Amino acid sequence: MRGILRRIGEHAITRPLHVALQDEHTALTYAELTQEIDLAVEAIGGGRVALWMDNSCAWAVIDLALARQGAVAVPVPPFFSAGQVGHLLADARPDLLVTNQPDPVGAMLGRRPARRLSIAGQLVSVFELAVAAPPALPPGTAKITYTSGTTGQPKGVCLSAQAIGRVAQALGEAVGGTEADRALSLLPLSTLLENIGGLYVALAAGGTACVPSLASCGFEGSSSVRAERFVAALHGYAPTATILVPQLLKLLVESVATGAPAPDSLRMLAVGGAPCAPHLIERAWELRLPVHEGYGLSESASVVSLNPPGALRPGSVGRVLPHVQVQLADDGEILVAGNLFEGYLGTAATPPSPWPTGDLGYLDDDGYLYLTGRKKTAYATAFGRNVAPEWVESELTASGEILQAVVFGEGQPHNVALLVPHPATTPARLAAAVARANAALPDYARIAAWRALDAPFTPANGQARPSGGLVRDAIARHHAPLLETLYASEARHERA
The missing domain is CATH 3.30.300.30 (ANL, C-terminal domain)
Structure with a gap:
């Protein structure tokens, strides 16, 4: 993360007027972004901070401010049920909770916000939480990421700033990110894939991260989306890159196949978060949509492999990136080493290396990874939600x-x-x-x-x-x- 923050500072000096962040209400140049980060550092403070907001410039600023001061960020996925959010807060026991939804959050917590702040043009509320003996964190923890989990109560995956930074660097090099890029976030920034692959990669390259609220892009809940508004966002923000789960790719393919113009600004359309049907990717290629499938997991700080531009391998989830090592167990289970998490929150056990992913697959002679199924029964829906x-x-x-x-x-x-x-x-x-x-x-x-x-x-x-x-x-x-x-x-x- 230090490398990403350093690059943002460099861009503020060399390209101060270039737009760094944009949502449906606000645009921040790199000079303004560094100022907003400074203000957020002073206004919010450190410790263990939960962030419960829809995508926005403010979300990105707060996340970067927490990284800058060495605080522990705990993003709250917007698709979690009230019970799952309650579990997350009881499990992570953050000192503070920052949100732009003070009324429902206050009702759930049974308290009023301690203060209200204006960050990146958005009013946010800070709740102080009474925390008694918070669980010890593995040394080096910078972010606790929760997924929808493979059980009713998801686990907190503790990640270091170094692991996050290595993924961002490897992805940036793989996709050839430049200052001309415009990355559009159509997944929650609270998901690790979007946080790193969408936000951090774009900012490290000096490009523009477009982070509109998901509601403004047609999303209703976690597994429903209005296709016309979703496609309109792709055209309106004119991104060069975006990340989609398979169901969103399906919506885009259906739209283009029935006569809607393809977003001609796109040069990189990454697909991940759940298995993607080969015929859907083939149809996307027929429609000249630049789809690149990848693979990753929270325990390896997100992306492990990606089909890079100019070197697509049909049927694979891409070439293993250089920051990790992948090997196969005797039963075909994919094992990952080299950039692992620090441990699960609340457990003292050190994660084994290599890490057993639970996925089955194989590698070809060129280092491309292929998935063949799950070792156990948990699955991901087309929206990338684990069930x-x-x-x-x-x-x-x-x-x-x-x-x-x-x-x-x-x-x-x-x-x-x-x-x-x-x-x-x-x-x-x-x-x-x-x-x-x-x-x-x-x-x-x-x-x-x-x-x-x-x-x-x-x-x-x-x-x-x-x-x-x-x-x-x-x-x-x-x-x-x-x-x-x-x-x-x-x-x-x-x-x-």
Whole structure:
């Protein structure tokens, strides 16, 4: 991070009037950015600081100010449910919480903000949190990043400034970032991929980071977006680079395929955060969209591999970047070393190196990485949200109206479920049970379409083990046509 901050300072001297940050309300030159960082350092202070805001110039300024003074930043993902935010705050126990939503946050915390500040043209509120004996952090922790997790309660991944800086440098070199670049953030800045790959890479190169609120770009919640506003943002900000999850790429491809002009400013359209169907990438290439697929994980401070400009390898998630080393276990699991996290918050264990990613794949002779699946059952939706099906299934079966439930959604825009109801359950009670489960889940984990089955999953039909565990692959194969129908449907339910 010191290198990124140093580069920002250099740009403020050599190119003071060049726009560094832009959102729908504000534009800051590099000279103004350094001034705003100085003011934020003085106004906010240090310690452990949670940042709960939509994308904006203010978000970026506060994040950089925390890095500058060696504070620990705790970004709060906007797609977290209230319960998950409560867990995050109880887990990380920050000293301060900075937000531009003082009323709902104050109601949740049961207190009023200690002070209000104007940062980068936006009014933000600072809440002081009563923290008793905060959990010890691994030495060198600069940022605690939380993802949607593979369980209901995500873990805090502790990252050093050095690890973050190495990723930003490797990405900048891989994509050939220049001062002419305009990077548009269409993912939350609280996600590590966007924070580093969108914001830091652009600023280190002396370009412009466009960080409009996601609401202004058509996003509604974490897994819904208005296509026309999303595409309009791509044209309006004229980015040279942006990062998309597969579902957003699908929206763009559909728009261009039906006659909308492609954003001709783009030279780098990175796709990651979830598996992307090969046919979608091929269709994007046919439409001359410069798609570059990559791969990474929070435990390695984000990006591990990327298809670089001029050296695309179809079917791969790119060439392994030089700041990390990748090897394969005997069972094909991808192991990563060289730029790992410091540890999980609240655990004393030092992460093993190499780190077992849980992903399966292989390397070709040129160092390109290919993914073949997940070692376990957790999956990422097309919006890049991690879901553990067992978590959702436990909510579905909690009431007793549903005896068995199996959830799918790998790489899909929504989750679907196959349900075996209790024999006495009526259709109305079954629908109510699903609704109750959905109400207890964050929106990215909810069931959008489901089907009630007449036959249970049993050892006799090969769809369950004697222990009662589900044989997911067998269920998916047996019900493949039904699952395709559910994936293609709008939110609905039926009985087989």
